[in-house]
Amino acid sequence: MNPLLEARGICKSYYKNKIELPVLRGVDVAFQHGEVSALVGRSGSGKSTLMHLLATLDQPDAGEVWFGGQRVDNLSRRQRDEYRNRQIGIIFQFYHLLPELSALENVLTPAMISRSVLGYCRDRKALTLRAEAMLDRVGLLDRKTHKPAEMSGGEMQRVAIARSLMSEPELLLADEPTGNLDTETGESILQLLRQLNTEDDLTIVMITHDETIAERADRCYRMQDGLLVDRFTVEPAEETFTPRARVVA
Numbered sequence: 015m016n017p018l019l020e021a022r023g024i025c026k027s028y029y030k031n032k033i034e035l036p037v038l039r040g041v042d043v044a045f046q047h048g049e050v051s052a053l054v055g056r057s058g059s060g061k062s063t064l065m066h067l068l069a070t071l072d073q074p075d076a077g078e079v080w081f082g083g084q085r086v087d088n089l090s091r092r093q094r095d096e097y098r099n100r101q102i103g104i105i106f107q108f109y110h111l112l113p114e115l116s117a118l119e120n121v122l123t124p125a126m127i128s129r130s131v132l133g134y135c136r137d138r139k140a141l142t143l144r145a146e147a148m149l150d151r152v153g154l155l156d157r158k159t160h161k162p163a164e165m166s167g168g169e170m171q172r173v174a175i176a177r178s179l180m181s182e183p184e185l186l187l188a189d190e191p192t193g194n195l196d197t198e199t200g201e202s203i204l205q206l207l208r209q210l211n212t213e214d215d216l217t218i219v220m221i222t223h224d225e226t227i228a229e230r231a232d233r234c235y236r237m238q239d240g241l242l243v244d245r246f247t248v249e250p251a252e253e254t255f256t257p258r259a260r261v262v263a
């Protein structure tokens with residue numbers, strides 16, 4: 015089967031005082047439908063840069079990004095916005111919630127942004143019901159009136175996940191989703207992501223610097239200095255609690 019999301023020969027440099035800093039130096043990677051994949055690598059290896067390119071938040075200097083059999087990196091800005099709003103959900107280490115808004119309003123923001131005022135008013139009832147259902151999905155319906163300052167880190171990440179699900183995306187990109195959480199809370203977020211993968215067939219690409227978190231994925235890709243250096247599938251642990259990794263390519 016064709017991969018859902020694919021990067022082909024991606025190169026990206028940043029420039030500081032006219033000096034080129036090559037960050038991605040020819041990355042090829044494909045993510046399959048219905049899988050949880052992890053991109054693992056040390057801080058600075060280029061993971062977030064790659065994720066931004068996969069999400070078309072930025073454009074590569076060379077190479078292509080394909081989603082569902084269509085090239086997306088070279089679309090017009092409007093088409094890229096549409097791709098991002100409709101097909102993918104994104105969550106970040108620091109949640110990126112709007113502090114003035116309640117949990118429910120935060121979950122509704124993508125729906126507000128992608129509609130005209132009139133369109134939003136027309137659909138408001140249905141959208142609110144959907145936002146409540148998404149908050150319920152992540153176990154936070156009883157916190158719908160809470161603002162971010164009145165929630166824990168784990169709760170804020172759950173709200174961000176609920177928000178990312180509003181558009182019924184096929185793919186979730188998660189940049190260090192547990193990076194700011196204690197182990198136990200991080201674990202509950204990983205379990206929630208796995209549940210969404212199993213129950214909704216949501217394809218997930220998770221970025222992490224933490225090997226033990228990467229091992230929770232079905233498939234891992236290791237990045238080093240802007241290159242993909244290793245890929246392996248993770249076999250479920252049977253008798254031990256430590257998943258064993260098998261190198262396949």
Ligand code: ADP
Binds near residue numbers: 028063
């Ligand atoms: P990771 O997510 O793996 O920690 P990043 O993709 O964030 O890595 O960054 C890779 C490299 O690119 C780092 O050395 C970082 O300092 C540099 N970098 C990231 N964003 C920018 C930017 N906007 N301008 C200049 N350099 C950047």
Ligand code: MG
Binds near residue numbers: 061062063189
């Ligand atoms: Mg990063």
